[in-house]
Amino acid sequence: MYYKFSGFTQRLTGVVSSSAYNPQGLRSNIPSEPPTTFFATPTKLVSESNAAVEYMGANKVPDLQRLFQASEEIPVHLKRGVSDRLLYRTTMALTVGGALYCLVALYIAAQPKNK
Amino acid sequence: MAHQAHAYHMVDPSPWPLTGAIAALLMTSGLAIWFHFHSTTLMTLGLILLLLTMYQWWRDIIREGTFQGHHTPPVQKGLRYGMILFITSEVFFFLGFFWAFYHSSLAPTPELGGCWPPTGITPLDPFEVPLLNTAVLLASGVTVTWAHHSIMEGERKQAIQSLALTILLGLYFTALQAMEYYEAPFTIADGVYGSTFFVATGFHGLHVIIGSTFLAVCLLRQIQYHFTSEHHFGFEAAAWYWHFVDVVWLFLYVSIYWWGS
Numbered sequence: 001m002y003y004k005f006s007g008f009t010q011r012l013t014g015v016v017s018s019s020a021y022n023p024q025g026l027r028s029n030i031p032s033e034p035p036t037t038f039f040a041t042p043t044k045l046v047s048e049s050n051a052a053v054e055y056m057g058a059n060k061v062p063d064l065q066r067l068f069q070a071s072e073e074i075p076v077h078l079k080r081g082v083s084d085r086l087l088y089r090t091t092m093a094l095t096v097g098g099a100l101y102c103l104v105a106l107y108i109a110a111q112p113k114n115k
Numbered sequence: 116m117a118h119q120a121h122a123y124h125m126v127d128p129s130p131w132p133l134t135g136a137i138a139a140l141l142m143t144s145g146l147a148i149w150f151h152f153h154s155t156t157l158m159t160l161g162l163i164l165l166l167l168t169m170y171q172w173w174r175d176i177i178r179e180g181t182f183q184g185h186h187t188p189p190v191q192k193g194l195r196y197g198m199i200l201f202i203t204s205e206v207f208f209f210l211g212f213f214w215a216f217y218h219s220s221l222a223p224t225p226e227l228g229g230c231w232p233p234t235g236i237t238p239l240d241p242f243e244v245p246l247l248n249t250a251v252l253l254a255s256g257v258t259v260t261w262a263h264h265s266i267m268e269g270e271r272k273q274a275i276q277s278l279a280l281t282i283l284l285g286l287y288f289t290a291l292q293a294m295e296y297y298e299a300p301f302t303i304a305d306g307v308y309g310s311t312f313f314v315a316t317g318f319h320g321l322h323v324i325i326g327s328t329f330l331a332v333c334l335l336r337q338i339q340y341h342f343t344s345e346h347h348f349g350f351e352a353a354a355w356y357w358h359f360v361d362v363v364w365l366f367l368y369v370s371i372y373w374w375g376s
Binding site: 055056075088092101105106 | 127128129130131133134137138140141144145147148151152156157160161163164167168171175178179181182183184271272275338339340341
């Protein structure tokens with residue numbers, strides 16, 4: 001007699017041996033290894049084949065990982081150099097300029113209307 | 116570089132919280148200036164600053180996670196909590212608008228004719244474009260799940276195709292809703308019916324656009340090999356958000372479009 005724990009009734013129920021250990025997808029009489037595949041054209045290394053083998057571009061993540069893990073103490077938002085600095089400076093200029101413009105606009109808006 | 120003896124992420128000093136806060140100041144003050152002085156300069160400046168902040172802040176998070184390896188399991192757990200809590204706050208946001216709708220529609224006042232839909236309102240037929248929209252979003256829920264399984268199984272091409280299809284379905288929904296808005300026989304100014312309809316569906320539409328954008332960023336990242344079969348939380352967050360958008364639509368459809376017609 002084999003037993004299975006039913007998660008639904010929270011009890012052990014007796015089952016036949018075939019369902020006692022029956023993981024999803026495991027079917028009997030089917031070999032667990034697929035038949036050996038062979039190709040008309042033998043497998044080539046990606047480095048030997050042309051760029052058409054890559055689907056939508058090559059993997060640049062390892063290079064970027066090396067770049068960003070270089071040990072200079074530059075903060076992450078500036079670590080890519082000139083383009084980061086340019087964008088940061090533009091953003092900061094707009095921030096400071098915008099904050100000042102806002103204060104001026106609010107000061108003007110707070111003035112009473114002169115009849 | 117000093118090495119840390121813990122698994123948590125001590126972030127580099129960053130200017131983006133400041134620029135984001137100033138952007139919020141500029142947008143809100145700009146709104147007031149627009150209302151009273153007819154000038155949109157301040158508000159537009161605030162919007163530009165918001166976009167710059169979002170781009171650079173999230174770009175930095177990608178750098179910290181994918182390129183610098185800071186998103187260890189405990190850090191990822193925190194990110195998961197964060198996304199769940201954010202989506203929960205959005206649920207409460209929509210709950211308010213549903214409350215407003217049911218408040219007005221369950222006990223329609225004499226001014227409305229004592230009935231819902233109010234006298235003079237021709238509601239949209241729920242079995243025309245709104246039903247198509249429901250099918251589109253449900254299908255997109257299937258395709259985003261397909262994309263997730265493709266990523267987990269390392270199927271690059273399928274992941275890209277299913278994610279692209281999800282985004283296309285989202286854009287199709289947006290286009291259909293825009294057309295419905297244009298063709299609707301009532302406006303936001305048409306009493307409480309118009310208000311509840313357009314504010315609830317309008318905020319939902321905005322969230323569809325946000326969700327589609329999030330998925331589009333994930334598509335770009337998937338193409339650039341950022342996601343691995345074990346670690347792809349950015350995509351999972353986008354998928355959670357997308358399912359949330361889908362569920363909100365189902366509530367909108369049943370309550371406002373169907374029951375409310």
